[in-house]
Amino acid sequence: EHIASFSHMSADHASFPLDSWLKCEQQALKAERKQLENYVHPQGLYTVRQTLARFLRLTRGVKCRPEQIVLGSGTQQLLRQLSSIMNPDTTYGIEEPGYQRLRHLLESEGRSVAYVPLDDQGVSMSYLEKSRVSAVITTPSHQFPTGIIMPISRRIELLNWAVTNENRYIIEDDYDSEFIYDADAVPSLQSLDGSNRVIYTGTFSKSLLPGLRISYMVLPVPLLEKYRDKLAFLMSSCSTLTQLTLQRFIETGEYQKHIKKMTKLYRVRRERLIEELEKAFERTIEITGANSGLHFVVTVKSERGEREILERAKALGLEVYGTSRFYQQVYTSTHPSLVIGFARLSEEQMEEAVTTLKEAVYG
Numbered sequence: 001e002h003i004a005s006f007s008h009m010s011a012d013h014a015s016f017p018l019d020s021w022l023k024c025e026q027q028a029l030k031a032e033r034k035q036l037e038n039y040v041h042p043q044g045l046y047t048v049r050q051t052l053a054r055f056l057r058l059t060r061g062v063k064c065r066p067e068q069i070v071l072g073s074g075t076q077q078l079l080r081q082l083s084s085i086m087n088p089d090t091t092y093g094i095e096e097p098g099y100q101r102l103r104h105l106l107e108s109e110g111r112s113v114a115y116v117p118l119d120d121q122g123v124s125m126s127y128l129e130k131s132r133v134s135a136v137i138t139t140p141s142h143q144f145p146t147g148i149i150m151p152i153s154r155r156i157e158l159l160n161w162a163v164t165n166e167n168r169y170i171i172e173d174d175y176d177s178e179f180i181y182d183a184d185a186v187p188s189l190q191s192l193d194g195s196n197r198v199i200y201t202g203t204f205s206k207s208l209l210p211g212l213r214i215s216y217m218v219l220p221v222p223l224l225e226k227y228r229d230k231l232a233f234l235m236s237s238c239s240t241l242t243q244l245t246l247q248r249f250i251e252t253g254e255y256q257k258h259i260k261k262m263t264k265l266y267r268v269r270r271e272r273l274i275e276e277l278e279k280a281f282e283r284t285i286e287i288t289g290a291n292s293g294l295h296f297v298v299t300v301k302s303e304r305g306e307r308e309i310l311e312r313a314k315a316l317g318l319e320v321y322g323t324s325r326f327y328q329q330v331y332t333s334t335h336p337s338l339v340i341g342f343a344r345l346s347e348e349q350m351e352e353a354v355t356t357l358k359e360a361v362y363g
């Protein structure tokens, strides 16, 4: 067992509003027996999609009708469905560094994949324009793992890139968009898209629990028609009970209340952690990508490479991940960088965790 964890792969489960979730679940079980006795619409219950459409418009400016939403048991399942209705010779662009599980999924489906390097504003347009990528998968709200927030100017450039060729798409993975600290929420790419180029995906894994397995995708109308042609045989892949519970949880305002509470809690934790890190490491670290999400990146000036630092951290009982795991290419950098998550780190553990990290890096 770890003494402390900087894992970016966990939400703060201790703060999950179990009582109100259970209440919504019991109400759903009682009031919606009919729905539970049958198979529901392949895209998920229409009434749940109505709630989600309203919620996405309110929180992310996403413009869509319930018909365009597909509920799924995780982002990977939705991407698998999407890649089966898109042009088979699409080349998918994955951010480098980026979320490798989506790359593995696309490769396992035999799709062609290329990597798209980043600059300090997100996906590099100069690279994209020269590449054969026709569908770029991007995480503009808090780039995974660097934490870059894509500014509006780059979003416009990206949309212009997409409209210059009708085979081009942007898959906006709005992961980690719920928690924003010292930055204004930037409108989603989908809300700026007037040409049916953006497929918007999101998940409740971070704001609620990854184990609920409830994620969603918003299809532009032309792709919705393809979805109906090719995938009408599918059954909804996420539990009807979870769908109905989530609907109540949103409709009763519990969800927004939870986000407000967690944003306050995470903001305090993030500030405390940054203070502790700067105190312990003085000017030998650089902290980036800290303005939103549940993790940031710490780059250290140390002769030790990432692998050695992680091995030492492990031996000291500290869970922490490096950024090289998010590169398709071998990543050799002079200064190793670590993904520092703070969702699961309590304030009591913080000082010890930082001291242990310093021991791993410089000890």
Ligand SMILES: Cc1ncc(COP(=O)(O)O)c(/C=N/[C@@H](CCC(=O)O)COc2ccccc2)c1O
Residues within 6 Å of the ligand: 008, 009, 010, 011, 073, 074, 075, 076, 099, 101, 139, 144, 173, 175, 202, 203, 204, 205, 206, 209, 210, 214, 215
């Ligand atoms: C970019 C990106 N997009 C979507 C997802 C979520 O996918 P879904 O849960 O299937 O909808 C992840 C999950 N990334 C996960 C793993 C990252 C890694 O492999 O190192 C981390 O996910 C969680 C982190 C905290 C709390 C809950 C989940 C994604 O990193």
